[in-house]
Amino acid sequence: MSSPAARPDAIRRHNLALILGHVHRDGDLTRAELTARLGVSRSTVGALVGELTGLGLVEESVPSGGARVGRPSHVVGPRSSGPFVVAVDVDISHVTTAAIGLGGTVLVRRTTQTAGGPASPERLAGIVAGAVVQLASAGRTMTGVGVSVPGTVDKRTGTVGVAPNLGWRDAPFGALLTASLGPDVPVAVGNDADLSLLAELSRGNARGCEDVVYVIGRIGVGAGIMANGTPVRGQDGRAGEIGHNVVDAGGPQCHCGKNGCLETIIGDAALLRLAGRTGEPSEEAVAAVFEDARAGDAAALGAVRCVAGWLGQAIGNLVNTLNPERVILGGSLSGVLEIARADIEHALERYGFDPGHPVELTVPRFRQDSALLGAAELAFLELLEDPYAVLPAGR
Ligand SMILES: [Zn+2]
Incomplete structure (x- = not known):
């Protein structure tokens, strides 16, 4: 049921949420910046900031340092002791x-x-x-x-x-x-x-992207996909399971029951196996391979480059299917990109539909915390x- 008073209240609550969203994503913003972003009056922003302050969500402060002429501008930021x-x-x-x-x-x-x-x-x-x-x-x-x-x-x-x-x-x-x-x-x-993609979209390296893929590679491998500005999840959340695309039917057995899934070839266990390491996969063990590869250890570098080649082919398939502007490589794949970018790009050129067509490969801003x-x-x-x-x- 709607009453004449409901509509202004709904707009106010909408604007309240907008301000909170800007402050959440961007941190400290002046009232003038918020006024410009929302396209409402200064007094409206003042009232909304006051309301958010009353809710314990934001606080205003005067930034320290930076000798500025004139009256210091207060900034609105998330309340440090808030929810x-x-x-x-x-x-x-x-x-x-x-x-x-x-x-x-x-x-x-x-x-x-x-x-x-x-x-x-x-x-x-x-x-x-x-x-x-x-x-x-x-x-x-x-x-x-x-x-x-x-x-x-x-x-x-x-x-x-x-x-x-x-x-x-x-x-x-x-x-x-x-x-x-x-x-x-x-x-x-x-x-x-x-x-991981959601974090990077909010305030990381996918901000402003409409078509972007986040490939995470730890023990398992999977992809978070946004196409045309919409997250792609499939009918019940099974979209993006690229780690179980079979790339070598005669390859190692996968936990899913098949053989030669992508994650058996570019996941942490594969990287360690290729580098001649034994023991259970762990972040520390993978970090040690990267460190040795950077120091010029032939087995470690060979393992990283081998993973990079298969990864480039997998990215080529993603690019052919989704035409993203950016592919973010997270988990252990960040290290693979940093050490062997040329091998990834070479494979991408070889397997991509239109070699040379721009697609940006990058690491996540939040690294392992995405x-x-x-x-x-x-x-x-x-x-x-x-x-x-x-x-x-x-x-
Ligand atoms: Zn599998």
Whole structure:
């Protein structure tokens, strides 16, 4: 039911959310900058900033330093002691949990090793719930939990469809977390590549892009895709599983049951195998290969260059399918790009439909934290859309 008074209120709440979004993405902005961005009057911006201040979401300050002539201009920024979300990045061998404030400020973080192989959904839900309870006891307002998982996610239910490296299938992970945390804590679950892309779109190296792909390569490999300005997820979150495109039918066995999937050839385990390393894949082991490759170790450099060639071919297939303006290479693939860009570009020229057609290859701004910060973005979505939907008035 609508009344004559509803419309101005809806516009005000919309503008309130717009200002919060600008401050969240860009940090400190002057009232004049906000006025220009929203295209409303100064007094309207003043009233909205006052309202956001009253809600405990933003604060105004006078920047220190920089001798300027005239009256110092106040800047509006996220309130340093304002609400936060808990972000969770689930990887195969470890889980990172962090309290993250508006503006993407990481307040506290901790990493828990999941010793003894990948954790079951129930065990992982217990680890995450324990961390959330601990982080939420800091006395500030915790508005939600966002979780990144290396698997396909049905975003409507938070159910993980397939996560081959975790050994999960149809795991009701979102529901398990809600059962542990209670119905008052909003929980959102997303795919690691999709959330990495979300972080880079919000304030990283995909800002302003309409057609962009984020390829994440850790133990598993997957892609977060935006086409024509719209995230591509498929009917139930299974789009972008490029790690399971078979590129060598006679290749190594994959956790998904097939042979020669892309991730068996460019994932962390493959890089370590090619470099002649033994032991379980880990960030440290991969970092050691990169360090040795940079120092000129022939086996390590050969492994990185071999992965780079296959990666370039995979990017060529993506470019032929999606025509992105930019491809962001995250996880261990950042190191591969930095060490062997020429090999990637050579393969891209060889396998791309139109050699030389521009596509920018870059590393993520947030490096290994893209998925974690993307999980925070997911948890912040509701607050950013309408602060009053999350916070009671007059806090
Ligand atoms: Zn596979």
